[in-house]
Amino acid sequence: MPANWWTRKRHYFLYVVREFTSLPLAIWLLWLLYAIWRGQRFSTAFAIFSIVCLPFALYHSWTFLSLAGTIIHLKVLDRPVSSRLIVASQFAAWIGASIVIGFLLVWLAK
Amino acid sequence: MFAQGGVIAALLLPVHILFQGILGPLGFVDVVQPDNAAIIGNPLVKLYLLVLIAVPFFHFAHRLRYLVVDFGVHAAKSVPAQVVFYGGAVLVTLLTIYVLLTTAPLHF
Numbered sequence: 051m052p053a054n055w056w057t058r059k060r061h062y063f064l065y066v067v068r069e070f071t072s073l074p075l076a077i078w079l080l081w082l083l084y085a086i087w088r089g090q091r092f093s094t095a096f097a098i099f100s101i102v103c104l105p106f107a108l109y110h111s112w113t114f115l116s117l118a119g120t121i122i123h124l125k126v127l128d129r130p131v132s133s134r135l136i137v138a139s140q141f142a143a144w145i146g147a148s149i150v151i152g153f154l155l156v157w158l159a160k
Numbered sequence: 161m162f163a164q165g166g167v168i169a170a171l172l173l174p175v176h177i178l179f180q181g182i183l184g185p186l187g188f189v190d191v192v193q194p195d196n197a198a199i200i201g202n203p204l205v206k207l208y209l210l211v212l213i214a215v216p217f218f219h220f221a222h223r224l225r226y227l228v229v230d231f232g233v234h235a236a237k238s239v240p241a242q243v244v245f246y247g248g249a250v251l252v253t254l255l256t257i258y259v260l261l262t263t264a265p266l267h268f
Contacts, residue, residue, distance in 0.1 A: 100181025
């Protein structure tokens with residue numbers, strides 16, 4: 051297989067990007083761990099890297115939560131739950147968790 | 161464990177990156193910072209940080225290993241490669257536990 055297989059189709063390219071999002075997110079978490087270890091406030095360099103990371107994080111969340119509709123098969127009262135409902139519940143959980151955590155991150159800083 | 165890591169990364173990471181990575185450091189809002197020993201010392205926060213930081217690495221290890229395979233490196237399917245990738249995730253977990261236990265003493 052030629053090494054550039056993933057550049058030939060948009061679908062393949064997006065797949066590679068999705069898998070690659072792991073790398074910046076892993077580095078971001080290690081940076082967070084380093085900041086905790088040093089007990090230092092977040093730096094400007096961290097902010098710049100975060101701006102780069104946020105689109106990758108959002109893309110990972112979007113694709114991962116969308117996949118749940120394909121992977122999860124639930125039955126309620128013997129009837130299968132539609133995959134759209136499962137995806138919608140995943141996104142609702144994401145939005146809910148984000149609001150709660152965002153609130154806590156600001157509120158606990160006071 | 162591998163899927164959980166994906167779920168945790170998907171649900172929790174964007175908001176942390178947005179608030180602690182961007183809005184906080186750039187001065188838009190005041191957010192929890194790593195020098196806040198009162199918060200970091202809370203056992204519940206430490207437990208949360210362990211899950212937030214360590215668990216996604218099992219998912220990342222899995223994905224990156226298969227990405228390497230897909231780029232034609234068949235050696236990444238081998239047992240030693242699995243040891244390297246998943247061992248790396250275990251290493252990060254141990255490192256996270258070490259950092260959380262040695263910084264900001266526990267208080268309730």
